[in-house]
Amino acid sequence: MPPSSGDDSGTQAIAPHPSAALADNGLTWRAIVCALILGTGVCLTNMYFGLQAGMVNAMPMQSALLGFAFLQCFKAHFSTALTPQEIALIEVMAGALGLAPFTSGLTSFISALQFLVDSDHDTGLEFTTSQLLIWSLSTCVLGIVLGAPFRRLFILQEKLRFPSATATGTLIGVLFNRKDIIARANPSSKPTPDQTLGDAQATPSTGFEGHVCDSSSAIRHDYDEPTVKQDEHRSNIRILLLSLVGSATFGIVSYLVPVLHRVPLFGSEIAEKWLWALDLSPAYLGYGIIIGPAINTYTLLGAVVGWGILSPIAKYNGWTPGSVDEFDNGARGWILCVGMGLILGDTFVALAWITIQLIGNSVKASLVSRSRSPADHLQEQVSLLSGSSVIHDDRQVEDHSLPDQHWSSSSLVTPSLVFWLGSTLFFVLLVSLLLGFRHVVSSFAIPITALMMPFAALISMRSLGETDNGASLAIGRLAQFINALVVPLSSTMFTSTNLLMSGAIESGASQASQHMGGLRTAYMTNTAPRLILHAQMLGSYVGSFVAVSLYKTYTSIKKIPSQEFGIPDARLYIVTVQMIRQQGLPPKAMEFASVAFMIGAICGGLRIVGKDHWWRYLVPSAVAMAVGMYIPPAITIPRAIGGLIPVVAQQQSSLTSFTMTCCATGLILGQGLFSLVALLLDAFHG
Numbered sequence: 300m301p302p303s304s305g306d307d308s309g310t311q312a313i314a315p316h317p318s319a320a321l322a323d324n325g326l327t328w329r330a331i332v333c334a335l336i337l338g339t340g341v342c343l344t345n346m347y348f349g350l351q352a353g354m355v356n357a358m359p360m361q362s363a364l365l366g367f368a369f370l371q372c373f374k375a376h377f378s379t380a381l382t383p384q385e386i387a388l389i390e391v392m393a394g395a396l397g398l399a400p401f402t403s404g405l406t407s408f409i410s411a412l413q414f415l416v417d418s419d420h421d422t423g424l425e426f427t428t429s430q431l432l433i434w435s436l437s438t439c440v441l442g443i444v445l446g447a448p449f450r451r452l453f454i455l456q457e458k459l460r461f462p463s464a465t466a467t468g469t470l471i472g473v474l475f476n477r478k479d480i481i482a483r484a485n486p487s488s489k490p491t492p493d494q495t496l497g498d499a500q501a502t503p504s505t506g507f508e509g510h511v512c513d514s515s516s517a518i519r520h521d522y523d524e525p526t527v528k529q530d531e532h533r534s535n536i537r538i539l540l541l542s543l544v545g546s547a548t549f550g551i552v553s554y555l556v557p558v559l560h561r562v563p564l565f566g567s568e569i570a571e572k573w574l575w576a577l578d579l580s581p582a583y584l585g586y587g588i589i590i591g592p593a594i595n596t597y598t599l600l601g602a603v604v605g606w607g608i609l610s611p612i613a614k615y616n617g618w619t620p621g622s623v624d625e626f627d628n629g630a631r632g633w634i635l636c637v638g639m640g641l642i643l644g645d646t647f648v649a650l651a652w653i654t655i656q657l658i659g660n661s662v663k664a665s666l667v668s669r670s671r672s673p674a675d676h677l678q679e680q681v682s683l684l685s686g687s688s689v690i691h692d693d694r695q696v697e698d699h700s701l702p703d704q705h706w707s708s709s710s711l712v713t714p715s716l717v718f719w720l721g722s723t724l725f726f727v728l729l730v731s732l733l734l735g736f737r738h739v740v741s742s743f744a745i746p747i748t749a750l751m752m753p754f755a756a757l758i759s760m761r762s763l764g765e766t767d768n769g770a771s772l773a774i775g776r777l778a779q780f781i782n783a784l785v786v787p788l789s790s791t792m793f794t795s796t797n798l799l800m801s802g803a804i805e806s807g808a809s810q811a812s813q814h815m816g817g818l819r820t821a822y823m824t825n826t827a828p829r830l831i832l833h834a835q836m837l838g839s840y841v842g843s844f845v846a847v848s849l850y851k852t853y854t855s856i857k858k859i860p861s862q863e864f865g866i867p868d869a870r871l872y873i874v875t876v877q878m879i880r881q882q883g884l885p886p887k888a889m890e891f892a893s894v895a896f897m898i899g900a901i902c903g904g905l906r907i908v909g910k911d912h913w914w915r916y917l918v919p920s921a922v923a924m925a926v927g928m929y930i931p932p933a934i935t936i937p938r939a940i941g942g943l944i945p946v947v948a949q950q951q952s953s954l955t956s957f958t959m960t961c962c963a964t965g966l967i968l969g970q971g972l973f974s975l976v977a978l979l980l981d982a983f984h985g
Contacts, residue, residue, distance in 0.1 A: 325384030326830050329377065331837070333366050334392035338838055339845055341397025344971025346849045349406030350859065352934050353867040353926075354586060355398060357813065359467045359820075360957075361539070361964045362393040367474050368536045383471050383480060383824040390467055391817040391831055392838035395810075399842025402442075402810055403435040405850040407775075408802035411869035412739075414859055416794050424795065428851055430735050435843035437724070437731040438803050440836045442810025444720045445756045447712040447832055449811075450818045459764025464816035468823030474532065483823045531958075539961040546581045546969025553580070554977050560863075561933055574606060574623055574631075578933040585966030587941020588959055595942030597919040601641075601927025602935040605634040609891070609928075618886040624862065624931075626870065631929075633885045638928035639874045640892030644899025645921035646773035652907055653758050653770075710827035725749060728803075739795035741786045748800040751778060755804050756811035764819075769812035772922065775805035776875055783879045793880070798872050810839070856982050867929050899925075 341362070345355040366389035370381050400406045409431070412424045426434075453459045465484050472480030553559040562577045563570035570576040587595050610630040613619045619630045626632035732740050755774045762770040778801035786796050814835055821831045853859065860866050877883040878892070899921035909915035927935050941963070948954045 325382060325388050325826055326834060327385055329370060329373075330366075330385040330389050331392070333369050334362075334389040334834070334838065335396065335841060337362050337365055337369075337389065338393035338396025338842065340968060340972060341393060342399055342842055342845050343849060343975055344968055345397055346400040346406065346846065346853065347971050347974040348582070348967070349400045349868070350410070350853060350864045350866055352865075352930055353406070355401045355406070356589070356967065357394040357398050358964060359390050359394050359463060359816075360470050361961070362397075363387075363390040363467055363470055364474070364532065364536065364961070365539070366390065366393070368532070383475050383477060384826040384830070386471050386474065387468070387817075387820050387824040387826045388830060388834040390820065392834040394813065394817075395835045395838030396842035396845065398809070398813065399435070399439065399839065399846035400850070402439060402806045402839070403431075403843060403846050404802040404806055405431070405846055406866065407868035408798040408872050409434070409850075410859065410866045411872045412795055412798050413854070414866065415869055415873045424739060428847060431847045431850065432843065433731045433735045435847055436840065437728045438806060439839040439843050440810065441724050441728065441752065441803075442756055442807035443814045443832065443835050443839065444717060444724060445753055445807060446760055446811030446814040447828075448714070448717050449757070449760060449815065450712070450828055453760055453764050453815055454818055454822050457764075459761070459819075461764045461816050461819035462767040464819035465823070468820040471820070471824055480823050480825075535958055535961040538958060539965040542581075542962045542965030543969040543972075546585075546966045547973040549579075549581055550970050550973030550977065554980070564936070572623060573610065574931050574933065576931075576933040577936050580937065580970060581966040582970040583934055583937035584941035584944065585963035587938035588944050588963035590938065590942060592942040592946055593916060594920065594923050595939045597923035598927040598930075598935055599939040600919055601638070601924030602930075602932045603927075604924065605638065605928030606932050609634050609637060613885070613887070616887070618888075626860075628885065633888050635870055635874055635929045636878070636884060636888035637891045637895045638925035639871065639878065640895030641899035641921040641925040641928075642772065642871075643776060644896035644901075645903040646776050648900045648903035648907065649770065649773055650758065650777055653762060657757070657761070706827060710829050712828050712832055736799065739792055740799055741790060741792045741796040744782055744785050744796045744800045747782065747785050748803055751781060751804050752807045755808040759808035759812040760815045763812040763816060769809055771805050771809045774808045775801055775872075778804040779872070779875045780879065788880050794876050797876055797879075802872070852978060856978055865931070870929060
């Protein structure tokens with residue numbers, strides 16, 4: 300018996316649609332080509348800004364919008380109409396490819412091992428292209444496979460919202476004028492626009508901010524209802540392209556006039572000595588627009604405390620004899636240690652809270668299960684992966700809250716597929732580590748890494764579903780401390796093992812949460828779950844080749860680390876290792892970091908307790924403050940200015956948040972794409 304549309308659970312039956320027949324065939328050649336083109340552009344942008352400022356962005360909604368516009372331009376040459384399933388797959392594949400610099404660790408732990416370990420009294424590692432490809436290809440899809448079995452739990456049973464993924468699915472519904480897709484945006488309850496906007500502009504309730512910038516949070520509230528006209532999307536695409544051209548033009552001018560990236564704010568002396576300058580890059584204004592005013596305010600507060608107060612204190616007390624911009628013996632490295640204390644304090648509270656919630660939910664589910672009758676047990680003993688129908692008393696009993704009946708087994712990710720894929724991938728990783736990284740990875744750390752990956756993936760997926768933040772920053776630091784318990788501190792492979800294995804855990808958790816977000820969009824657009832798996836895996840594998848090629852190009856032409864490319868994410872890994880070993884830290888840095896740890900824990904706890912209270916926004920995010928401490932003011936200030944633009948624009952004009960986000964995306968992509976041109980010019984002149 301088909302599910303009833305009036306089911307009390309709030310989940311509507313998926314209405315048949317002419318495109319439903321194509322749901323199993325959405326991975327078309329046109330979708331693949333479009334996704335690879337878009338993903339390569341995002342990958343290039345993320346490599347540039349990841350090495351420069353530690354910022355990466357999956358751009359899911361922008362990929363969906365551009366993919367739709369791109370394919371619509373060629374619709375006269377297609378024999379079949381474009382479908383929502385194809386756009387969903389384009390978004391997933393482009394995002395996986397675009398995030399490859401982050402998920403492969405090239406902007407963080409790989410660059411830390413290659414360029415920064417000498418500051419930790421070890422020897423830098425020169426990775427060959429083959430080694431980087433082996434590492435990237437053997438780790439780029441582990442988290443995807445680990446996350447796949449939890450689709451039924453998070454998407455169908457608990458119905459976690461996954462705000463960015465929901466916004467992307469709603470946008471696809473608007474593009475195709477499909478009210479059935481939009482109706483599945485929130486099957487239980489719908490927050491008011493004010494509530495949604497508040498969540499979009501604040502740090503997550505768990506109290507930490509991840510590496511990956513949420514590119515759609517700022518525009519979620521524009522798609523709560525299907526009121527956006529088709530003509531508006533043409534206008535938004537035009538704005539995106541114009542801002543892209545404008546940003547690329549600035550890139551050309553700033554290449555010829557580099558001082559535009561460091562304009563003095565309070566005079567040349569203060570800019571040179573204390574780094575208080577302003578980068579006029581429109582890309583950072585774009586990041587500020589996307590991130591929103593709340594996070595940028597906390598980040599600016601961190602910059603004022605770190606660069607305006609703590610930096611002079613450290614300098615005048617003789618704790619940092621070098622220039623302010625030096626990491627090893629300058630104030631920049633000193634305040635980074637203090638910022639790490641904030642991150643660790645916030646991480647401790649946040650992960651403790653998530654763990655308590657997981658245990659509490661498990662205990663509650665166990666108690667409820669014991670109180671039910673055997674007949675109830677029989678109805679609910681369904682696999683996390685298989686269909687939701689069971690046979691009982693010669694009639695089919697269907698769970699209306701788990702609407703998988705319309706999918707064949709070939710469209711679902713089955714337990715056998717997960718088992719064989721997971722086993723194969725872990726075997727490939729083991730062989731890769733033993734053959735290609737035997738001299739840098741301790742074999743003792745491999746089992747603990749394999750055990751931690753599923754747990755880290757579970758935390759990241761739940762965090763993304765509830766708060767729109769995958770908690771990768773927190774998971775990475777936790778993994779470093781746990782791995783330190785396995786490998787002796789005196790081991791010559793301690794640093795390399797800690798960075799590689801902890802990085803693999805962080806990357807896997809991020810992949811898993813991104814996959815679950817893709818499955819949420821797939822649920823809304825009626826896209827087969829197995830196609831999402833295939834699309835993300837394909838994007839990740841192609842992204843490995845693209846990202847490694849870009850990384851080797853950058854490292855062979857540009858000086859890294861440098862004033863232009865400070866690789867801040869790599870610095871976080873190294874500082875964590877220094878704290879674990881208590882070696883290589885500047886004077887008094889550990890004492891100040893300990894105080895910062897307590898402040899971070901208090902802020903994190905208050906933000907959790909005040910989740911539903913107005914005063915929560917008065918409590919700064921410790922992680923956002925830490926970001927302001929390890930990113931120079933020249934980047935933080937334009938981001939803060941960009942965060943105010945949506946507030947002013949919405950008060951003074953009729954511009955929607957989505958229009959401003961399209962403009963911001965163009966600003967980011969324009970400079971990111973021009974960075975390749977600048978790279979080629981440097982190679983030519985070099």
